[in-house]
Amino acid sequence: MSRLRRMPRQPQPATRPARRRSYDQFCATARALDSVGDRWTLLIVRELLAGPRRYTDLHADLPGVSTDVLASRLKDMEQGGLAVRRRLPPPAAASVYELTEHGRGLLPVLTALARWGAPALAERRPTDAVRAHWFALPLLRAMERLTCSGTVEVRLDEGEFHLSVGEGLPGAEVYGYGPAVDADVRLVLGADVCLALGRGESTLAKAVADGGIEVRGESALADEIRGLG
Structure with missing residues (x-):
């Protein structure tokens, strides 16, 4: 009987640490957008300005966001110091996300955006969700x-x-x-x-x-x- 020859094990490529996208510009606006410029991030901030929320509650009040995108944005916000996740004591036994002081500092940004975008709400579209x-x-x-x-x-x-x-x-x-x-x-x-x-x-x-x-x-x-x- 012939013996099968073992193939030499191929070296595995080194795992590179995940790197968030950046504009790589030495500009305060660009640095801010590195943190909050991704789709959905500022709307998550809007929800968390009302206080700590469970993942399921956030998903329910952000119609249109996928579970994968929401989880990714929350992870990015934790890494960027905008939000933290903590465990509620019994009997709740649930995890919630809440803004840090750094994250709450975005209130004036959200207020200014709401004022700038208000004229676009002249008519509610049939597909528009509302809370x-x-x-x-x-x-x-x-x-x-x-x-x-x-x-x-x-x-x-x-x-x-x-x-x-x-x-x-x-x-x-x-x-x-x-x-x-x-x-x-x-x-x-x-x-x-x-x-x-x-x-x-x-x-x-x-x-x-x-x-x-x-x-x-x-x-x-x-x-x-x-x-x-």
Whole structure:
């Protein structure tokens, strides 16, 4: 019987460490885009500005993103110091993602983008998804000049969310999903009013005066908003 000759083992190519794409430009804008310029990254930041979220919740509120892309972007954000993943204590026993201080520093960027993009929302397309908390950024900008601090609960036909406004709220999230645990004021309005505020076609004072915003609650913050009209 003939014996099979063993073939010499071929050397395996050395594994090269994965390298994220870079513009390789000594420019602050290019460096920023190295971190957040990929598709979906800034929208993930938008979701995490409302606080820690599970992977499944992020996927549900980012219609159109694949599971592979979402996992890849989250990994990139962890490596770039924009987000961290931590394990919730029992009985939750789930992992959540949350922004670092570096990641939360993107709020002005998202606010500016929302203001710049607001005119493009003149008409909702049949394929457009919508979530109530996506209207938080234009409302935050509309409330910049309020002097009282507190929590604002916002009720739209699309759902509810809440905002933290004013100074002196250390550790408070910028906005959150669903109704507030203990709101200082509740605002009832339509998405069209939010869009008008975002496009600069209206102001908080005008919307209150015209009846476009119904103000509910008894607090200094409620009185200030009610007094705008």
